[in-house]
Amino acid sequence: MIVVCERCNSRLKIDETRLNPSVKNFSIRCPKCHHTSTIFLPEEVQEVTPVRPVEIKPARAGYTIVITNQKGGVGKTSTGLNLGLSLALLEKRVLLIDFDVQANLTISMGYQHTTSFHDIVHDPGLNLGSELIQTSYPGLWLLPSNKNMVLLSKKYFGKNDYEYILKKQLSTIRDRFDYIIID
Structure with missing residues (x-):
């Protein structure tokens, strides 16, 4: 997961495997400007069934x-x-x-x-x-x-x-x- 600091726009790479799955948000401090941000993880997404089937026509190559x-x-x-x-x-x-x-x-x-x-x-x-x-x-x-x-x-x-x-x-x-x- 990549998080962008709200203040200085630095990109921070977060190792998702180290996150506790039961925690839905956490705070992170930017190592560059020391701004603290709260990160909210998305809820689980349920599969959506379309009302009518979507037909994707084959495209020509490329x-x-x-x-x-x-x-x-x-x-x-x-x-x-x-x-x-x-x-x-x-x-x-x-x-x-x-x-x-x-x-x-x-x-x-x-x-x-x-x-x-x-x-x-x-x-x-x-x-x-x-x-x-x-x-x-x-x-x-x-x-x-x-x-x-x-x-x-x-x-x-x-x-x-x-x-x-x-x-x-x-x-x-x-x-x-x-x-x-x-x-």
Whole structure:
């Protein structure tokens, strides 16, 4: 579990295996700013049966969904992550691509200091297919981000076919996934 400090926005990783399952909330002190926060754990969720069955039509290979907005903090990453997890739970093969410099999707999935799309494009020794991370969720894969993503536009903007760099890279793996979700 990752908790974000309300005051300084530091990310704290909590080992859920050390939590007492009977305790529904606990306090945590941020090691950076020493702010104390109370964490409330969610109640158990009961399975919901839809009123009418949901029919998911098969998508063509690598059906791509892009979640974008110029404003920050509006739920793009949460939407992408929840959509990806939901599709994976429906036994779809899903690739989540974190294209954000802040790497919030990558961090939310519990990864950091990983190879990003920029690193793959920049280093001819790397290829997209081998740098994907298979997450702990069956059918869900991640192409993480890191701080180097800020260099992507600086290095490649204005180059021949700049706007097709991602499309060209995805063409090598598109058939491995039912859905590709870009955050």
